[in-house]
Amino acid sequence: MGEPITIFKRPASLRDAFTHYCPGCTHGVIHRLIAETLDELGLRERTIGIAPVGCSVLAYNYFYCDFQEAAHGRAPALATGIKRVLPDRIVFTYQGDGDLASIGTAEIVHAANRGEKFTTIFVNNAIYGMTGGQMAPTTMPNQVTTTCPRGRDVNLAGWPLPVADLLAQLRTPSYVERVAVHTPRHIIQAKRAIRQAFQYQAERRCYSFVEVLSTCPTNWGKTPAEACQWLDEVMVPYFKLGLKKSPDRPPVE
Amino acid sequence: MAKKLMKGNEAIGEAAIVAGAQAYFCYPITPQTEVAEYLAKRMPEVGGVFVQAESELAASQMIFGAAAAGARVFTTSSSPGISLMSEAMSYIAAAELPAVFINIIRCGPGLGGILPSQGDYLQATKGGGHGDYRFLVLAPSTIQETVDLTIEAFRLADKYRNPVMLIGDGLIGQMMEPVDFEGRTAPPRLDTSGWATTGCAGREPHIVKTLFLDPNVLEQRNRKMRDKYEQMKREEVRFETYLCDDAPELLVAAYGTTARVVRTAVDRLREEGVKVGMFRPISVFPFPDEPLRQQALVPSVKAVLVVEMSMGQMLEDVERALQGRRPLHFFGRGGGNVPAPEELVRECRRLLGNGQGGR
Amino acid sequence: MQREVTFAGFGGQGIMTAGKLLALAGMAEGKEVAWIPSYGPEMRGGTAYCTVVIADRLIGSPIVNDPENVFVFNRPSLEKFGPRVRPGGVLLINSSLIDVRSDRQDIVQVCVPCNDIANALKNGRSINLVGLGAFVARTGMVGLDTQRAVLEREFGKKGKGEALRAASEVFEAGVRAVLEGQGAKTP
Ligand SMILES: Cc1ncc(C[n+]2csc(CCOP(=O)(O)OP(=O)(O)O)c2C)c(N)n1
């Protein structure tokens, strides 16, 4: 018998901290995937993260790298400012669907369209978590929230906003992929996409965007297991997973 | 109808419905999101419009559009959201449209926190947006008063064709108190037929705009707006005094939730035989300069103490009203802390103990 | 005359509802009432508390740092609010979840095993109503019959009287717990 071997440990890019996320919330999984990526690519010491306004506003309590906290929705503008003055640093925004797809739609579209060379991790949980469960632009049809108590009416609120698909339409080269984190298999795929996104940035290739379908058991009113199932059965069929756009593949004329 | 036990935020929603609000545009933000949640249910029941906008920027511009179209409209938000609305506020004031804005203030600046504060006083009373305009600003201190002033805000918005703002704080939004809607009705609606953009069938087109490149035309509008604000100063000043009639030695000025704490402190001091009175502005623009000055200049009053949940904002108005004729002191709490009656009692005793020494 | 109580526990224990029911009873007696919640991120799974003030004149400060009465439903609440009870006031302790007592000598402590009582009646979620019954019976902040009438009004609407029956059962058990001395006084 030799020394015990470590097969699982906290990535160096995460702090040793207690989580404030609810039980079963997948924000934590996504944090870990980003941190592993920063470790693996050796980027931690030259990375600046941007925290959004949402449940992940406290992301800086978990990531062990420089961080700036943005106003609601404005993270891509801050990231642009940082990346333009420090082009050799790694900059990423971590944003929820209220933050990115509602109040911050202008900023995200224009950052992507300018081809800003930072990375966005977009956490789509189909609801506003932090403020207690209001409708998000990504809320599913007929899904009940506190501001659509009769369920989302697509005639009044439109259909859920497919951000990854929208950004993929832009002519400017970028990397856009949609993944999910509700099963181990999906988590492995999500890790690959997040790593790819940071890789492109490290190579100064293009803007990179990963939309991650995530759970909010608390405001969905579900157990963690039910939440994963709901994500699979309701969100995945609508928000189609997969690569939407790659700088290696020029857009079809 | 019997009194109902209601949360401030829900009472605001119901009061707006009683006042005949036809449309509400919003974006969630703590500590006022319950207004949106309440109206998401209630507005459809009364045939009104409820829209959760993509941002406060958009919600407030929806207000601009709907107000120009002649509807009775309002929105609610909290500090960071109000900052985003200040663009529309300037335009709505410039276009002389009636609209009601309610700010359930949270502590700041920046993202700050979600606890109660009065840190947006200057933004509200001196104009958060650009340009030469004012809001009429009311500051309730109980849930019932919040209901009554919400209804009144719609009347005043119509009377002046000017936006009216109500400022409360997180406690006003979150607290429950009994409220009475008995006898409360919608203020009569202003005739909008002379300017609302409703389609020009049978009349010349109406243009709602704020661009006036001719300096003389714009100056004339500026003067007209100034005249409205002067009229507000003559007609809309509201305040309350508490135990000011028996020659108090110290006058405490406070508004909103803070005034309630002051009231408790005054009661406790009175039990000890310490003569303290309170002056509570209800309209903070127009500010009750003259009534406050009168109370402060009563010969028995040795000094004036201003108490706020900020580092000193209304203080500037009080300073102006007093014109340096009484020593002025300040006690403020920040960060979401609400002053406690005990600390105010201590502060008043201290001020009276060592007498004068103004700031 | 003004009386106050702070109910404190963790989210999901029905603390806010207990306070609201008490406030409604105060209203029914024609008093001025205010219900002041804790709000914010702490609501999510953390501690929850509310203060109810009942008075016969306009209520001033909504912040009461030294409430006359406190009812704590979990241990962290005892630590936070135990020291704040006004001297001479009553501290009620949910002894099912809290096995320590305050070391203060200047207040009265009353133990009510809320969870045990609620569980015995197969209504484990209603520990707040056990607490409310015990509280009203012990302090008389509102009349017992007024509180009963409020329960009737609030729960009578739901279901076919089943909700009311269940609510009354746990409420009355709370009342008995203090009146029959089950709520042992310490020290
Ligand atoms: C200007 C402004 N408006 C509103 C808010 C309130 N607010 C805080 S978080 C949030 C939504 C967060 O939802 P989302 O982005 O989906 O993230 P989640 O909490 O679900 O992770 C809102 C509206 C704010 N802080 N600032």
Ligand code: SF4
């Ligand atoms: S509210 Fe939802 S998104 Fe926020 S931490 Fe809890 S589960 Fe996660």
